[in-house]
Amino acid sequence: MEIPEETFLRLHLQSPHNESSYISRAHHTLGQECFADTGISEINSFDISTLIEDGIASDLFVPGQKVVDLGGSIGLTSLDWASYGFDVTSIEISKKAHNYAVDFFKELKNKGIIEDENITFINGNYFTQEYIKKRQSKNSVASNLEKEYENQEIFANKVLFTKNPVEDIYKKNNFSLRDFDVFYAYLWAVQVPSMMELFKYHSKPGAVFATRAAIPNFKFYEFAQDIGLEIITHDISNETIKMTEISNHYLIKPEDKPNVYNK
Numbered sequence: 001m002e003i004p005e006e007t008f009l010r011l012h013l014q015s016p017h018n019e020s021s022y023i024s025r026a027h028h029t030l031g032q033e034c035f036a037d038t039g040i041s042e043i044n045s046f047d048i049s050t051l052i053e054d055g056i057a058s059d060l061f062v063p064g065q066k067v068v069d070l071g072g073s074i075g076l077t078s079l080d081w082a083s084y085g086f087d088v089t090s091i092e093i094s095k096k097a098h099n100y101a102v103d104f105f106k107e108l109k110n111k112g113i114i115e116d117e118n119i120t121f122i123n124g125n126y127f128t129q130e131y132i133k134k135r136q137s138k139n140s141v142a143s144n145l146e147k148e149y150e151n152q153e154i155f156a157n158k159v160l161f162t163k164n165p166v167e168d169i170y171k172k173n174n175f176s177l178r179d180f181d182v183f184y185a186y187l188w189a190v191q192v193p194s195m196m197e198l199f200k201y202h203s204k205p206g207a208v209f210a211t212r213a214a215i216p217n218f219k220f221y222e223f224a225q226d227i228g229l230e231i232i233t234h235d236i237s238n239e240t241i242k243m244t245e246i247s248n249h250y251l252i253k254p255e256d257k258p259n260v261y262n263k
């Protein structure tokens with residue numbers, strides 16, 4: 001499949017060195033305030049065009065398919081997927097980041113910078129009620145794997161493994177993770193096993209999980225294997241490695257084995 005030309009939009013979204021880029025503007029406007037309500041993240045400026053293009057080139061994703069951006073933040077990565085013609089749903093827990101994304105998307109449409117891009121923005125927790133229950137009952141490989149990271153990135157626990165009741169965004173908005181062809185998430189190490197598990201439990205057959213990990217010496221393969229996922233392809237593009245040194249990307253699907261969790 002032919003890769004679209006680099007667009008104005010992508011250049012502006014993804015160039016952290018360009019002072020007038022949208023990322024610089026978001027940093028300038030929001031700073032850490034963007035996540036003041038959850039305190040769990042920052043604005044990212046990684047380029048995901050190589051990940052998307054590699055996936056398209058290897059026929060793992062097809063523009064027009066439905067993508068869920070898990071932790072969509074201020075909307076830049078969702079815009080990136082949408083600019084390639086994917087039908088995107090962003091789920092973001094920070095109300096402030098979510099609101100920024102919604103306004104930003106409207107502004108780009110009003111200015112005519114984007115036209116046909118399709119993004120639905122949802123504010124809330126991407127973990128399903130079913131998954132949260134499973135974790136609490138300890139019937140979860142991820143909860144054991146995460147112990148390794150507990151002390152390193154404990155701040156992530158505030159939201160990820162919160163004991164507070166969480167609203168069921170899937171019920172409220174009448175959709176399901178099984179609606180999506182592609183799961184996309186960029187994660188801290190501590191989040192990776194649970195996200196792998198969420199994908200394994202809730203993806204439809206044939207879905208692909210596209211992710212990045214800017215984490216050196218990270219046990220991505222071991223985690224995937226423990227959870228019952230297969231890493232189908234990774235680091236396809238040398239360019240990705242050259243550009244970011246340690247930011248590799250991974251495309252993952254469930255192993256061809258019976259899913260013990262769904263019995």
Ligand SMILES: C[S@@+](CC[C@H](N)C(=O)[O-])C[C@H]1O[C@@H](n2cnc3c(N)ncnc32)[C@H](O)[C@@H]1O
Pocket residue numbers: 035038040041042044045046069070071072073074077078091092093094097124125126127159160185186187188
């Ligand atoms: C590392 S940023 C990723 C931003 C962007 N999608 C990217 O790839 O650069 C992770 C985002 O996930 C959000 N997040 C973390 N846990 C979440 C949860 N349980 N439900 C929804 N969003 C969550 C954070 O607020 C943050 O905006």
